[in-house]
Amino acid sequence: MTVNVPSRAQQIRSFLQQNHLRAWLAWRPDELLMLSGYFPAWGASLLIYFLDAEPVLFVPVLEPRDHIPSGFRVVQYPWGDLKCADPYAVLVSEVRGELVKAKAAPEQVGLIASASRSSLPINAAEQIPFPEDFASHFSDLATGVNAQTNAGFAKLYSRKTPLEIDAIRLTNRVSNIGLRAFSGNLQPGISEIEIAAAVESAICTQIGNDEIFHSRGWAMVQSGPNSAEAGQFNRSTARRLESGDLVSIELATCVNGYWSDLTRCEAVGAPKPEAAEILALAHDAQKAAVDAIAPGAVAGEIDALARNKIASRGFGDFFTHHTGHHVGFRYHDPGFMLFPGETAKLESGMVLTVEPGIYVAERRCGARIEDNVLVTESGHEVLSRISR
């Protein structure tokens, strides 16, 4: 299905023009991915996106170059060079030179100062290596920042272009390979963490297929009474599955920098009636919300469709979180939520999670169903239900 979303270049140009900016400094990995299509391995790259000139991408000397798209002038700087005491000073000086050359005055240059909640570099054991006060190095070079530019930039995350939707579709396809490993391993005696390991393994070994250079999943499996905790936290334990258990998987997947966020809940054999009721209700509530997703739909009303369905069966107090959020450039993208009272309207190109859940400690079970849904011109497409 197609969406009539302006190209990424058009979206960025509109954003810059509306804010009287001539250049943008992008350095958080997810932001860099959105503006250039490049997912930086080290997370220490910086892009100058000019309104009227070729973009310049600064990468560490140590950065792998094999996935840098064409159309960018690539400049290396000595991050990782043992002989350079302060590579950031070199970077800032070179950025200054480019801005001077382009005659971009400080008030015409913007950046996001906050490093928080960006997606992770390829080595997920650490955060991005830029120092937390990195943006302060640019305080005299980029003053074109205020609450309006911050909000305008955050808005750039919400409407995905066809190319980006294809990339998110690929992530969902890989996630589904993980979810098949989940279903295929559901049997009495296997432990939650063994299932999680099988799912993550199925996901990361997709590297090399379909131009995938980075693929990582985080699987959290909760079974039996542990599934009643899945509304509070997600983790896999050594508990072994028993016949009749409900088993939930919360699965975050990042492929080439693009994310999906899915949840499935299945029974091992035949569930007890009180568990079967919860599972069926989670499916019904999720379907009610998904079915209503279309351009112009109000976020709070989508939430209400799921929430009311659950409340109508007497389980209102057991649905303890939002119904959904944006997803794609991060596990949780910025933007409005599907949440009680939210008045924002859906637009084509948005990708949202729909994930109502019911967690009943006294029944020793819980269930959540989560899909990633694209808002199309005429309705929606469930990206996470991919037939093969």
Add this chain to the structure above:
Amino acid sequence: MTVNVPSRAQQIRSFLQQNHLRAWLAWRPDELLMLSGYFPAWGASLLIYFLDAEPVLFVPVLEPRDHIPSGFRVVQYPWGDLKCADPYAVLVSEVRGELVKAKAAPEQVGLIASASRSSLPINAAEQIPFPEDFASHFSDLATGVNAQTNAGFAKLYSRKTPLEIDAIRLTNRVSNIGLRAFSGNLQPGISEIEIAAAVESAICTQIGNDEIFHSRGWAMVQSGPNSAEAGQFNRSTARRLESGDLVSIELATCVNGYWSDLTRCEAVGAPKPEAAEILALAHDAQKAAVDAIAPGAVAGEIDALARNKIASRGFGDFFTHHTGHHVGFRYHDPGFMLFPGETAKLESGMVLTVEPGIYVAERRCGARIEDNVLVTESGHEVLSRISR
């Protein structure tokens, strides 16, 4: 082997007394682990550590409680509660109340403002949920912070107590289970990412053994010509191993919040002579540095032992990074490095990586050997060479 390191409580008390502080607010996950032994699941917990009173641990309503050690008063706050619009305001207000009750004046209260480079929460797909400006909420409650307290606090990471050493030893034991999966899978035809998946799977499925509630590895495998890139970056690709390849694994492991950082390099079958030379030299250089580790040894001289060994065979230009760093509370702990010219001296209780490497593009191979070494009272113990 024993180390005569003051208990964690004594170290913290000395730090507080020297800085005329009566309370410390700890909130970064690794800092919380160090001060309380608690590794927070969500990474949204806060500890008030008083000089003269029982510590208070604030945890989200959603936080699992089963690994909170005794000796702390635990207070929950409404993070994750759909009905609470601003849980951080509630937390700050409760912290204020505790500080007033304890008559701790703002200049007697300290905290680290920076959220950067803390270790990861259990769901490693996102960063800790506290907002980046979290510390600013305490700007009128905790003014006892300056460059000296920051440096003094960073110093608390360096000398590990016997209990902490045991925890890091456990992490190394789990890492070794992963490394056995690495060695056991080395055969022509298997891909780098398949080996990495097997290693990570072996590590995470240790959950449930030996009181392990959290275990995660990040394995990066580089084979043949890719091993020549292991001094620049680490990643696993779909390349399939060939007979004669050198294969490197860089392995980060976190068990219950404590970290190890190991590298192994092995050949598939018999390596070519020019690869065998590199591999043997990496082992020799590493042994030269490890053998010299003892209290009082100078960090720069340890580095020189490895570096000179490599240079003496004509490969000086191919060892492009530091020889080592502190490890344990993070994949990379704060503190001095084993680096040319570093004058800091080793003390008992320190745990350091020793990881010289040689990466020769024209020979299409590279090798690095990395162990984690405890400085004991009389010498050292290689924590990562654990006999079973």
